[in-house]
Amino acid sequence: MSKVLVDRDWLKRTHRDLDACQKLIWANIRGADPAYCSDAQDRLKEIDEMLAQQDALSAVTAERDGLAAARMAYANEFAPDENGDPDVGNVHANIRALKAERDRLRGTVEDLELALQDAEERAESAGRNASAFEDRMGDLQVENGRLQDRIRPLMAFTQQMARQEGEPYFQRLARAAMAAKEA
DSSP: OOOOOOOOOHHHHHHHHHHHHHHHHHHHHHOHHHHHHHHHHHHHHHHHHHHHHHHHHHHHHHHHHHHHHHHHHHHHHHHOTTTTSGGGGGGGHHHHHHHHHHHHHHHHHHHHHHHHHHHHHHHHHHHHHHHHHHHHHHHHHHHHHHHHHHHHHHHHHHHHHHHHHHHHHHHHHHHHHHHHHHH
């Protein structure tokens, strides 16, 4: 059996005409040859199969065209090939490279999140330490003030003694203070 391309609309009209013809034969001519009717029914089945095949082919063609358009859209997202055309041949390799880069960046983000968490913990610890340092510093400033209050009369007394006894006494006192500091 040889195959011929047939217009879809013509095939539908022929199907409609054969169906009408078959119904007319059954309705009006009771003595007609049953082979004629069965032949018409066989042709109708063949036409139905052809129409179904054309519908399936149309669906597959539409799907193919959609996939080709998607491939072209993906290819346009990447650098062109050596001829300057969309690189449709390397779409999968380009997507794999993007996924690898995404995975690498996710790892970097996870590392940065861990580093940030560690830095936040250290900042909290430093804040607690700074607060304790400030408290201790305040205590030491109070103590320093008390010591300064005790030293002032002693310094005044030392200066008065130095004026009374002369320079040698003051120098001896300074050496004694330096020796005490070194010890």
